[in-house]
Amino acid sequence: MHGESFLPYGKQNVTEDDIQAVIEVLKSEWLTQGPAVPEFEESLADCQGSLHAVACSSGTAALHLAMLALGLKEGDAVVTTPNSFVATANCARYVGAKVIFADINPSTGLIDPKSVARLLEKDTERNIKAIIPVHFAGQPADLPAIHALAKRHGAWVVDDACHAIGATYESNGQSYHVGGNPHSDLTVFSFHPVKHIAMGEGGAVVTDHDELAERLRLFRNHGIDRCDFINTDMALSPDGIPNPWYYEMGELGFNFRLTDLQATLGLSQLKRLGNSLQRRREIAETYRRLIAQKFIQDEVIPLTLRPGVNHAYHLYVVRVDFSRCGVSRAVVMNRMRANGVGTQVHYIPVHLQPYYRRVSPTDPWDMQGTEAYYSTALSLPMYPELTEADIERVVNELSQALRVQPVETASGEKVKEDKQVS
Ligand SMILES: Cc1ncc(COP(=O)(O)O)c(C=O)c1O
Known part of the structure; x- marks a missing residue:
């Protein structure tokens, strides 16, 4: 029997500062739907150099939200890598889309753009609506090549950056952050304890598209909207003032919300990234x-x-x-x-x-x-x-x-x- 401590393959890091920050939330008014979530979203967007961050309950929920925001559905298809956690492919199945697996480069473990190109070529009916590369292990996939292929085909790029917060890559001599770049439409993160930022459970999607960010927020909260009402007669009282209790569900969404406890833990950990x-x-x-x-x-x-x-x-x-x-x-x-x-x-x-x-x-x-x-x-x-x-x-x-x-x-x-x- 060895006398040394066990070294796991991955391990979370939670400091006394993290614990104190969460205790403060427990003593506050807001356990969920409070100020910590937008604060975390703002920090994450800043850190990634993107316009919007939409935080949610897990990386899996973030991938699912990405598919919902893009409107993927039965009859559509996505191309992704087989070298990932099952969640990357599953998100397409949640919305009824087909999953087509591209091969990987064995020396990097990353999706092979040549294999993606072959699959797109075969897709004469243009059913492939999104490509989901994974920045496996934390190394950026060849996003510029994948983005060029996707745009030629009229497909979206959703990069799964659950392993890769803080990673960068170069294109034409310029350096880009994963999550804040022109080569992807939506970038997905996970804050599961084995990842860089450990919130227990948590995830986020970052994007520069205003409309997609709005749809992500809508689907995260049951598809409920508190403005832009369809039933205006129900939204307003007979004297024309907005009914204060009124909300509308225009889409079938989910409860994929992040709590203030998780967001606070994330904010505290983001400082150490x-x-x-x-x-x-x-x-x-x-x-x-x-x-x-x-x-x-x-x-x-x-x-x-x-x-x-x-x-x-x-x-x-x-x-x-x-x-x-x-x-x-x-x-x-x-x-x-x-x-x-x-x-x-x-x-x-x-x-x-x-x-x-x-x-x-x-x-x-x-x-x-x-x-x-x-x-x-x-x-x-x-x-x-x-x-x-x-x-x-x-x-x-x-x-x-x-x-x-x-x-x-x-x-x-x-x-x-x-x-x-x-
Ligand atoms: C590449 C990748 N994508 C997605 C996920 C799903 O993230 P979560 O566990 O936060 O749902 C994981 C989690 O292990 C992952 O490694």
Whole structure:
């Protein structure tokens, strides 16, 4: 049994200041629908360099709101990546639209614009109404290329930036923030505890489109409007003054509201985002250096960085040649866990989920990049509190776990076993 603390693959950071800020809200008049939500939205929009931020109850709700705001419906289709959490694809299904999966680049884990282009070419009936790239692990996808393809096709771009708050990329020599750029219509964030900003649950959509922002707000709150009434006779009293109790539901919306408790926690954490991103980038650099020293070429390699990007490092993913090492990923993960290091696989390709095999069958031939990526991916611990010694320990544990010895079972079968089982 190891005597050191367990290192999970990701971990939230909640400080005494965060706790005090939330306590103040608990003592205030507003637990929800109060002033903290617009305050958080303003800070987020400022931080992203966008005109509007609409906060909501989760990243999943934010994706769903994006589909509703764009008016996607049955008969429409979206193109997205299979290398994401299921929520990215599910949002299209919530509104009845079809999901078409594009392949990914196995060296980055990001959606491949060439695969998107092929899918758009085949869409002669122009059913594809939106493309949803994911800035996987915190690295911006090639938004300028995807945006150019989408606009030529008459489709929207909704980028899933749940991993990538604070990431930047370059286009034509200019630097752009994910969430505040001309290459996307709506950008979605999650504030789940494993993400950079931990609100328990929470999400947001940022946009520069005034009309879309209004629709996002409408669908977030049951589709209820308190101005622009249709039933004007009901809205006004016989003497012509507005009825103070009156509201109208013009659309079928949801309760996707964020509470003031969550927004306050988010506001407090947003202040630390710059420091957290800097530390994550330092950790990534240490990993890169130690991995290059420890492993022979191609045995373990970090994901490739695209030129000009400033990665947000929600995750630190390496690609491991398990077959060359002669050991399965399950054995490596179990061995590392037994020695106090948590790892994870991001992600099981969404098109292989039983639901999507049923509703969106995908030709395996078209998904070779995804298959190559998935067979090798392993996420190592990544969160700002990791020390240099922790990172060294993770790399050493990975190295040891890959060098397990085959032992013979009673039946004479050779299986891989940990040579240091205690
Ligand atoms: C890429 C991506 N999109 C969407 C989501 C959904 O966010 P939430 O958990 O806040 O609903 C997640 C959450 O893990 C995610 O990783």
